[in-house]
Amino acid sequence: MKRILVAYTTLGYPSKERFLEFVSKAGKFGVDYLEIGIPPSFAKYDGPAIRRSYEHVKKLGIDTREALRAVAKNASAPIIALTYLDDYATVLNRFAEELSSIGIEYLLLPDLLIDYLDSYKEVLETLRACGVKPTLFVSSSMPDRLIEEVSKHSEPFLYLGIRPATGIPIPVDPVVVVRRVRKLVDNTLVVGFGLSIDDIANAVNAGADGIAVGTAIIEAIERGGIEEAFKLLTKLRGVLNEL
Amino acid sequence: MVNNLDLIKYRDEILPKYWYNIIPDLPKPLPPPMDPKDGFSRIELLQKILPREVLRQQFTVDRFISIPDELLEKYTIVGRPTPIFRAIGLEKYLDTPARIYFKYEGALPTGSHKINTAIAQVYYAYSDGVEGVTTETGAGQWGSAVALSASLYGLKSFVFMVRVSYEHKPGRRGLMEFYGAEVIPSPSNLTRFGSELLKKDPSNPGSLGIAISEAIEYALDHGYKYVMGSVMDVVLLHQSVIGLEAMKQMEIIGEEPDVIVGCVGGGSNFAGLAYPFIGLRGKGKRFVAVGSAEVPKFSKGVYRYDYPDAAGILPMLKMITLGKDFVPPPIYSGGLRYHGLAPSLSLLVKEGVVEWVEYREPEIYRAAAIFARTQGIVPAPESAHAVKAVIDIALEAKKRNEKTVILFNMSGHGLLDIDNYRSMMMRYGRL
Numbered sequence: 001m002k003r004i005l006v007a008y009t010t011l012g013y014p015s016k017e018r019f020l021e022f023v024s025k026a027g028k029f030g031v032d033y034l035e036i037g038i039p040p041s042f043a044k045y046d047g048p049a050i051r052r053s054y055e056h057v058k059k060l061g062i063d064t065r066e067a068l069r070a071v072a073k074n075a076s077a078p079i080i081a082l083t084y085l086d087d088y089a090t091v092l093n094r095f096a097e098e099l100s101s102i103g104i105e106y107l108l109l110p111d112l113l114i115d116y117l118d119s120y121k122e123v124l125e126t127l128r129a130c131g132v133k134p135t136l137f138v139s140s141s142m143p144d145r146l147i148e149e150v151s152k153h154s155e156p157f158l159y160l161g162i163r164p165a166t167g168i169p170i171p172v173d174p175v176v177v178v179r180r181v182r183k184l185v186d187n188t189l190v191v192g193f194g195l196s197i198d199d200i201a202n203a204v205n206a207g208a209d210g211i212a213v214g215t216a217i218i219e220a221i222e223r224g225g226i227e228e229a230f231k232l233l234t235k236l237r238g239v240l241n242e243l
Numbered sequence: 244m245v246n247n248l249d250l251i252k253y254r255d256e257i258l259p260k261y262w263y264n265i266i267p268d269l270p271k272p273l274p275p276p277m278d279p280k281d282g283f284s285r286i287e288l289l290q291k292i293l294p295r296e297v298l299r300q301q302f303t304v305d306r307f308i309s310i311p312d313e314l315l316e317k318y319t320i321v322g323r324p325t326p327i328f329r330a331i332g333l334e335k336y337l338d339t340p341a342r343i344y345f346k347y348e349g350a351l352p353t354g355s356h357k358i359n360t361a362i363a364q365v366y367y368a369y370s371d372g373v374e375g376v377t378t379e380t381g382a383g384q385w386g387s388a389v390a391l392s393a394s395l396y397g398l399k400s401f402v403f404m405v406r407v408s409y410e411h412k413p414g415r416r417g418l419m420e421f422y423g424a425e426v427i428p429s430p431s432n433l434t435r436f437g438s439e440l441l442k443k444d445p446s447n448p449g450s451l452g453i454a455i456s457e458a459i460e461y462a463l464d465h466g467y468k469y470v471m472g473s474v475m476d477v478v479l480l481h482q483s484v485i486g487l488e489a490m491k492q493m494e495i496i497g498e499e500p501d502v503i504v505g506c507v508g509g510g511s512n513f514a515g516l517a518y519p520f521i522g523l524r525g526k527g528k529r530f531v532a533v534g535s536a537e538v539p540k541f542s543k544g545v546y547r548y549d550y551p552d553a554a555g556i557l558p559m560l561k562m563i564t565l566g567k568d569f570v571p572p573p574i575y576s577g578g579l580r581y582h583g584l585a586p587s588l589s590l591l592v593k594e595g596v597v598e599w600v601e602y603r604e605p606e607i608y609r610a611a612a613i614f615a616r617t618q619g620i621v622p623a624p625e626s627a628h629a630v631k632a633v634i635d636i637a638l639e640a641k642k643r644n645e646k647t648v649i650l651f652n653m654s655g656h657g658l659l660d661i662d663n664y665r666s667m668m669m670r671y672g673r674l
Contacts, residue, residue: 044278045277047286048284048287114272114274117271140266140304141274141304143266143267143271144267144268170289171296172302176303177303180305180306
């Protein structure tokens with residue numbers, strides 16, 4: 001079975017042109033889904049690297065709508081847009097319709113099950129009615145019952161974050177977390193939030209169907225531009241293919 | 244009744260081999276720790292100052308976490324399992340059909356439950372290969388637990404004690420020093436943060452927030468680990484030994500509690516007793532958290548992200564809080580003066596799984612005296628809050644002629660607080 005590789009980058013990072021080049025070529029490096037972060041007003045569950053990338057593109061003054069259109073045209077893999085519901089709670093309908101009209105298939109709202117739990121079902125209905133499929137994010141600090149319940153609503157996979165914030169190498173045990181969640185859900189399970197290369201095999205052996213990488217990509221771009229990020233993707237694809 | 248002989252006979256059966264984490268069994272997701280919008284990453288800081296395994300336990304959420312044998316041995320050395328007593332003297336005094344049991348954490352050498360997590364955190368610091376641990380303490384209860392734990396593992400301990408307490412509580416300070424700790428009045432000249440403050444005001448009385456900042460800075464500068472007595476989930480995890488033991492002990496006695504009661508500062512002693520019951524056997528039971536009316540977090544607190552420490556150095560947690568800058572009035576229950584409530588307990592209160600009640604100091608003073616005179620044990624002023632709630636519940640049971648089984652956590656004894664009780668006597672009159 002082919003293991004899934006999800007690559008995250010921030011909309012318009014590190015520049016409009018380089019960003020478009022990244023999304024148009026990532027597929028060639030074995031990326032199955034592109035996760036594109038739309039800079040929120042407060043990235044509360046993100047770590048320092050991703051927060052830096054948001055600040056960077058905010059300074060560039062990128063037009064979100066225009067950039068999203070360009071992604072949809074150029075992307076080399078299906079797109080999962082990522083942003084915080086905090087910024088769109090009151091205009092969700094309009095936002096989802098816009099995503100759908102642009103041709104973006106999936107939307108991930110990391111704060112949905114944490115800060116909007118009581119209304120999450122309505123949010124899912126709104127998204128579907130507008131033609132956007134919800135990708136749900138769960139973490140180990142969620143109760144078993146909820147993970148079980150929401151898993152069936154998530155497309156194209158269930159996203160499991162194994163750390164409290166993106167990219168901070170807190171020493172968690174991915175095997176324990178993946179095993180616990182694997183027992184609860186039948187859905188395709190993608191694991192992310194600060195996985196190290198060494199964690200990947202362990203996470204997959206514990207039952208994950210794939211991995212999502214974000215911070216490592218942003219840090220690679222910071223170090224050596226998108227070429228460095230492509231090198232990282234090649235390496236990750238290689239590790240996954242061997243499992 | 245589980246008496247001492249039974250404790251030895253059943254010791255291996257009563258002392259759990261694992262801790263219980265309630266997070267997978269909560270009714271709703273626990274909001275994660277969060278970094279503030281601006282400034283450095285507090286979550287990243289944790290990684291530098293906490294023992295590796297403590298962090299792993301905080302962030303790898305699984306229902307049962309096994310307790311290493313070496314640590315179990317230390318639990319045994321300090322007197323775990325602790326006894327459960329039936330408070331027959333109190334029952335007779337109240338003339339109630341209720342049956343009252345209490346888990347006696349005051350039987351531990353430093354006089355309270357605090358050592359359950361201190362031993363664990365210091366063990367993991369020791370496993371990381373560091374030479375010493377640092378922490379802060381207000382009145383000295385937590386500092387004593389860390390001082391003893393460090394000595395058990397042959398580590399140095401540096402306890403930054405709020406200067407005003409350092410000066411006014413020589414007994415506590417002496418206890419920590421006797422256990423081998425270096426006790427430093429905070430603010431001090433040992434850290435940049437402390438010496439800056441002393442430069443501005445040489446008579447700065449200090450605060451818990453300042454002491455935390457100094458303990459963290461000192462750990463960073465010297466390659467030590469910092470151990471925390473506050474509201475992080477991992478602290479509550481370690482305290483679950485109390486409830487897991489109690490569950491077994493009640494089974495041996497042949498009783499099932501209907502109501503479980505504990506006093507609440509940050510929530511660790513309450514959670515320690517109640518969480519295993521809530522998560523594993525909660526059906527049909529009542530859980531009552533007892534706070535101080537002078538620190539009205541249950542009645543006036545707001546559920547929001549706030550810093551767990553007054554200095555704002557640790558990651559923000561979503562909790563019921565009076566605000567990190569809340570200045571408590573001068574009550575004698577030092578352990579209940581904390582501004583917030585552990586995130587998981589906050590959520591259980593919000594969801595109505597845990598009920599709460601708050602009492603004023605004169606009420607708990609009276610309850611403490613009743614307990615001391617009918618049972619012999621002088622409760623810590625904090626634990627006297629639980630006693631007051633138990634008395635009220637037992638009297639309610641009497642009114643309705645119900646044989647309610649009540650279990651509460653006597654989280655600490657009050658023998659080191661006798662001066663506080665003497666002051667209460669002067670403030671509220673002799674009873």
